[in-house]
Amino acid sequence: MRIAASIVVMAFVGLLPFALDSYWVFTLSEVMIYAIATIGLDIVFGRAGQLSLAQASFFGLGAYLAALTTTLPAGLQFLLVVATAMIAGAVVAIPTLRLSGLRLALVTLLFGELFIWALDHLGSLTGGTQGLVVPALAIGDSNSQDPTYGYMLVLFFAVAATLTAVQISRTQFGRRLLAVRDSEVAARSVGIGLVRTKVAAFMLSAIFAGVAGWLYAHVVGFVAPPTFDLFPSVYFLIAVILGGAGRVAGSWLGAAYIVLIPQAFSIIGQSNLFPILGGGVLILVALLLPGGLMDGATRTAGWIRARYAAMRQMSSNRRPA
Template sequence: MRFLFKTDYNQDINLFPDNVARFWYGLLMVALIAAPFVLENFWLGEISYVLILAVVGIGLMLLVGYTGQVSLGHAAFLGIGAYTHAVLLKLGVPFVISVPAATLLSAFIGAVIGFPALRLTGIYLAIATLAFAFIIEQILIRWEDVTGGFAGFPVPRPEAFGVAITDDVPFYYLCLGATVLAVLVALNLLRTPTGRAFIAIRDSEIAAQSMGVNLARYKTLAFAISAGFTGFGGTLFAHKIGYLAPDAFNILLSIQLLLMVVVGGLGSIHGAIYGAIFVGALPQMIAILRDYLPENIARQPGLEPGLFGVILVFFILFEPLGIYGRWLKVKLYFSLFPLYKKATFKRQKTYTKSERFR
């Protein structure tokens, strides 16, 4: 078992705890950079989709996992980013300008939505964000002059130096760079006073306010930053699906995004990435599973949403810390083996925010 001795205050804010972590993360980056040389285009597309989900998951994790504000409307921010980016490209705006513009617009709308929702918590906040998602979906349907209504429109294919950015390999590297950027921004944000204020609000709003944390300011800021990350992911998502239509940003997608951070592990950037891998791989696993199920079950149209719901309930009941929490337990088990204690892994009762103050 390795022990990490801290001899400097700066060790508390380092991105990597030690050289071992630097080695493994460096090896992972080398593997991801080399992936196009050994994988087929289909698998590059699947990994690109997972990377896009990771960017969106990091944004939702900052709101749900680190600030404690539940959202069921993040598919709306994803749609805002995707549609804004695609419309700007249609108008001839360069790619390097349309992406930041879509991100900033998503962040602005997130702040507008977050401010009136300041007094809401728990299930009431979830219902409010769900209503916002329905409103945005109707706007995308009714604003036909811009969005194309139900018919939608194809996403333009931008080029740089004569190469289409949306080709398999360039788009993969674009998604990889976006994910690395999102991770670095989120980690550095969490090391700032703003990030610490988010965590304080999540743990106890009363205690945070007594320490001088402005709840209205930081809750609104959390919504804005989370929406900005999601809108940024939406710009990549638009090129991934290639054709925008309102039904691509429905309530099911919002539930999948929430499932992603809950299953991955709340309160952890690792959890957002693990959740993205899980949600990105689950449809392929279900497609393979259909070949082995009875025909009358395999043809059921609601099989995938049903499995998503069952998995979410399973994790809430039996593994509330998610995949990353389970991974930490596995590491601790082998670190202490054979001297581990069974009580080490005993799950304690947890409470929702609404139950905490009763």
């Protein structure tokens, strides 16, 4: 049943680009790219509870690597992005291991500031504030900036990222992450290595963001610093919290929100209103629905099921307990 449903969904998703016009195909690719990076942040923040404000920097790292290594074959680029992101994740994680809460958030924010500073000041390499145009990546007889091909390329990685995140939930590593978030004392008492777990979480999260950035550069064809500064990092945070920490479907929902809603605002010509809504939504969800929309949906479904069961119980013959 589940397998059949998955096949239907995959077929639908795979055929979508042939049914939509290229603008929407491109937008869906963007949603998937942001979903990959959001799933990454969900690992380090949603599951391991480490508030990182550097996710957009890892995203940017992948994007700029793509822009600077266009002459390399795609496979080599990918490996380079993964390796660099892993190192970058470790570099951010290791000095911050003794920190939590505000201090962690601040230091990761500083890493982000430093990244933007470096982009601005290495103008000859990065194009400074002007940004860089990224030539399309050739795929077979087409390229990554063809909406349909770009979509397929991104879809492949988005599915892989989703499966990875689901698999993590099924492992002891996934349980370690939750233990580090909820109770370091409990984690230590069962013998979990806090340091190794946190570093692994940061590295994984950076890899997801780096790969997403790499795809972004090749699909969008242009990179510039504002896409990777503090505000996008906060948007990734919004995506995780809105969808629901620790839930893969939540990350997708969150990514759809941070890509589609700004589009909607710009269609009605009010793009500067999006950050206001973004801030408001972040506050409301954090205060009223700390488990995020997915958690809210699960609870509602559970409530409906319970009501339904109670009604059936009442209408059927009463049996002694």
